[in-house]
Amino acid sequence: MSDSRPLRKLGFLTIGLFDEDDPARGHESTLEMIELGERLGFDSAWVRHRHLQFGISSPVAVLAAASQRTRRIELGTAVIPLGWENPLRLAEDLATVDILSGGRLNPGVSVGPPMHYERVRQALYPDSGEAEDFGYGRVRRLLDLVRGRPATEFSGTEGFEVFSDRVQPHSPGLGGRLWYGGASLRSARWAGENGMNFLTSSVVKAEESEDFAQIQLSHLRAFRDAHPDGERARVSQGLVVVPTDSASPAQRAKYADYARERLPRTESPQGPARLMFSPDLVGSSAEIAERLDSHAAFREVEEVAFALPFTFDPEDYEQVLTDMATALGPALGWTPSEPPTLGR
Known part of the structure; x- marks a missing residue:
């Protein structure tokens, strides 16, 4: 490495695919992957969020299970689209899982209307669809509730029951571990102004440039400029990375084909939103x-x-994660907090 910042925290992100006819096997595979990540010394494991698809629809539930099968690795969501959520109920679920995990939860969220909103609105918001706020106000509500601001004016005893005016359980450190997943300058600035951490991925909006790395750089700098912690504000980058050090010839060919098929979308902005995609990084x-x-x-x-x-298949993920932890991470200046333990 030259004058890059040494890599301090190494994590991975999975979508948690499953077969419709055997969803248990897919969910178990995701949990096993998180356990492997902990044994390899990863600092964090993150799960994606998919509704009405064959990927994890309830990441908070999955991470609750993962919290009971691990002891050290941080557990994150990248990201929960808040258009599908009630901030008060989500705040309760997040705090509960954070307590169960011993303070290891890192919830990442985003805003905007639910995907294919016109097709799902009747099922999701049959009576309030026109009135729902899908903007930053929804994140603000979640932040306030997680950070312990009152949810109601009432507290005290009513009959035999005791009521709190804030979300329970309250997990004091969770408010500092909330992340915003953003792809625009506006989102980066908003996340900084509201004291969140910032997740930037392999997708950004081509607003002022068509150079992916320069766009992403402008976002993280805008975030830190707006954040009270300045240069110390936390940013995590999520590119698609596939090391091949211990891969078989068949796996290397498979990975190369995967990257080749996806490469054309990285050459220019895509769609009305002018999305720029980063090329997948495949190699030693x-x-x-x-x-x-x-x-x-x-x-x-x-x-x-x-x-x-x-x-990819489970054996592919095991190879990729092992190479990330034992070869790529050290090459980037990373040191695991605990030595890897490759046996079960």
Whole structure:
């Protein structure tokens, strides 16, 4: 590494795919992956969120299970789309899982209307669809409730029952571990102004440039400029990274084909939102480290949650995670908090 910041925290992100006919096996595979991540020394494991698809629809429930099968690794969501959620109920669930995990939960959220809103509105908000706030106000409500601001004017005893005016349980440290997943300058600034942490991924909006790394760099700098903690404000980067050090020839060919098929979408802004996608990084750990060392945004982060490809097999994920922890992480200056334990 040259003058990049040494990597302090190494994490990974999975979508948790499952077969419709055997959902238990897919969910168990995700939990086993998180357990493997802890044994390998990863600092964090993150799960994606999918509604009406064959991926994790309830990440908070999955992470509650993971909290009872691990003891050290941090557990995150990247991200929960708040358009599907009631902030008060979500605040209760997040606080409960944070208590169960011993303060390891890192909830990431985003805003905007639910995907395919016109198709799901009747099922989701049959009576209030036109009145729902899908903007930053929904995050603000969640922040206030998680951080212990009153949810009601009433507290005290009524008959035999005792009531609190704030969300219970209250987990004091959770308010400082809330992340906003943003792809625009506006989101980056808002997250900073509201004291959140910032998740930036392999997708950004081409607002002032069509250079992915420069766009991402402008976002993290805007976030830190707006954040009370300035340069100490937490940013995590989530590129798709596939090291091949211990991969078989068949796996290497499979990974190369995967990246090749997705490469055309990275060459210009996509769709009305002008989304820019980062190329997938596939190769030896030394090759990936060299490419990251020249990535303008990576050079200014100390935390990553490398995204795993959606459609790989369990043995592929085991190989990729093992290479990340034993070869790529050290090449980026990372040291695990505990030595890896590869046996069960």
